[in-house]
Amino acid sequence: MYGKDTGHGRGIRRRGMGAVAVGAALLLSGCSGSSDDGSEAKPSVSQQPKGEDPYWVNPDGNAARQVAEFEDEGKKEEAGLVRRIAEQPVADWLGTDQPEEEARGFTEAAKAADREALLVLYNIPHRDCGNYSGGGAADGNAYRAFVDSVAKGIGDRPATVILEPDAVLHLVDGCTPEQFHEERYDLLKGAIQTLKALPATKVYLDAGNAGWGKPEQIFEPLTWAGVAEADGFSVNVSNFYSTGESVAYGKELSCP
Known part of the structure; x- marks a missing residue:
C-alpha cells in the first residue's frame, strides 16, 4: 500500500x-475562523474512501479550519486548494x-x-x-x-x-x-x-x-x-x- x-x-x-x-x-497552521455573526466557522471536509485510505481525517484539524475560514470569507478558490490538504489523513x-x-x-x-x-x-x-x-x-x-x-x-x-x-x-x-x-x-x-x-x-x-x-x-x-x-x-x-x-x-x- x-x-x-x-x-x-x-x-x-x-x-x-x-x-x-x-x-x-501536509498540515497548514492557522487559527479557527469566525463567521460574520461571531460564531466559529465550522470545518467542512470529507473522509477519503475507506478502500483507498483507512485512516480518519480529523474534521477539526488546522487545515480543515483554514478551509472553513476561507469559505466563510467567500474565498472559494483558496478553500478548494487547502481542502486538498485538509482531506488527507494526518x-x-x-x-x-x-x-x-x-x-x-x-x-x-x-x-x-x-x-x-x-x-x-x-x-x-x-x-x-x-x-x-x-x-x-x-x-x-x-x-x-x-x-x-x-x-x-x-x-x-x-x-x-x-x-x-x-x-x-x-x-x-x-x-x-x-x-x-x-x-x-x-x-x-x-x-x-x-x-x-x-x-x-x-x-x-x-x-x-x-x-x-x-x-x-x-x-x-x-x-x-x-x-x-x-x-x-x-x-x-x-x-x-x-x-x-x-x-x-x-x-x-x-x-x-
Missing part, C-alpha cells in the same frame, strides 16, 4: 519483512497533559466515521537530545504512566500508533548520551507490549529517515527496542524525504 507523496510524510513498514507503506500529508500527535482523554476522543471520532485513528506518541525521556523538540517525560515511571493513559484512552477501538519518532535513531547516531540507552530500550519495548495488548491497536516503531545514515546501523537497535513484537516500523515521520526515497530506505532496512 502506497500513499500520496506531498512532502512531510509518514512511512509504515509491516512486520514480517513485507511491503513498505508510505503515506504523506496523524494526531498526542499531548502530555491529557493523553487518555485525547486518545479516547480521537479514537471515538474515528470509529464513529468508520475509520481508524492514526496517533503519534512523542514523549520519551530526553526527547530530541534537548534540541528543538526537547522535553519528554520526566523519567521512566512518568513515561510508563503516559503510555498506560494512552492505552486506557484507546481501549478496544481501532488505532495505529507510531511510537516515538527518532527515539531509536538518536541512540544510534550518538545524539542521546550512553547512560540513557538501556532505559530507553526498556521503555520502548514496554510501550510496544502495553499497546499491543489492546485488541485493535497496531504499533509501528519509528526507524528514522532515508537521509540520516546506513540502514544496517539501526537494524539491531530496532530489535533491541522490541520491533519484533510490534507490527513493523515507520519511516520519515519527522522529516521531508520523498515517498520513493523512503520506500527504498525501508526496503533496505528490511534486508540489511
Whole structure:
C-alpha cells in the first residue's frame, strides 16, 4: 500500500519483512475562523474512501479550519486548494497533559466515521537530545504512566500508533548520551507490549529517515527496542524525504 507523496510524510513498514507503506500529508497552521455573526466557522471536509485510505481525517484539524475560514470569507478558490490538504489523513500527535482523554476522543471520532485513528506518541525521556523538540517525560515511571493513559484512552477501538519518532535513531547516531540507552530500550519495548495488548491497536516503531545514515546501523537497535513484537516500523515521520526515497530506505532496512 502506497500513499500520496506531498512532502512531510509518514512511512509504515509491516512486520514480517513485507511491503513498505508510505503515506504523506501536509498540515497548514492557522487559527479557527469566525463567521460574520461571531460564531466559529465550522470545518467542512470529507473522509477519503475507506478502500483507498483507512485512516480518519480529523474534521477539526488546522487545515480543515483554514478551509472553513476561507469559505466563510467567500474565498472559494483558496478553500478548494487547502481542502486538498485538509482531506488527507494526518496523524494526531498526542499531548502530555491529557493523553487518555485525547486518545479516547480521537479514537471515538474515528470509529464513529468508520475509520481508524492514526496517533503519534512523542514523549520519551530526553526527547530530541534537548534540541528543538526537547522535553519528554520526566523519567521512566512518568513515561510508563503516559503510555498506560494512552492505552486506557484507546481501549478496544481501532488505532495505529507510531511510537516515538527518532527515539531509536538518536541512540544510534550518538545524539542521546550512553547512560540513557538501556532505559530507553526498556521503555520502548514496554510501550510496544502495553499497546499491543489492546485488541485493535497496531504499533509501528519509528526507524528514522532515508537521509540520516546506513540502514544496517539501526537494524539491531530496532530489535533491541522490541520491533519484533510490534507490527513493523515507520519511516520519515519527522522529516521531508520523498515517498520513493523512503520506500527504498525501508526496503533496505528490511534486508540489511
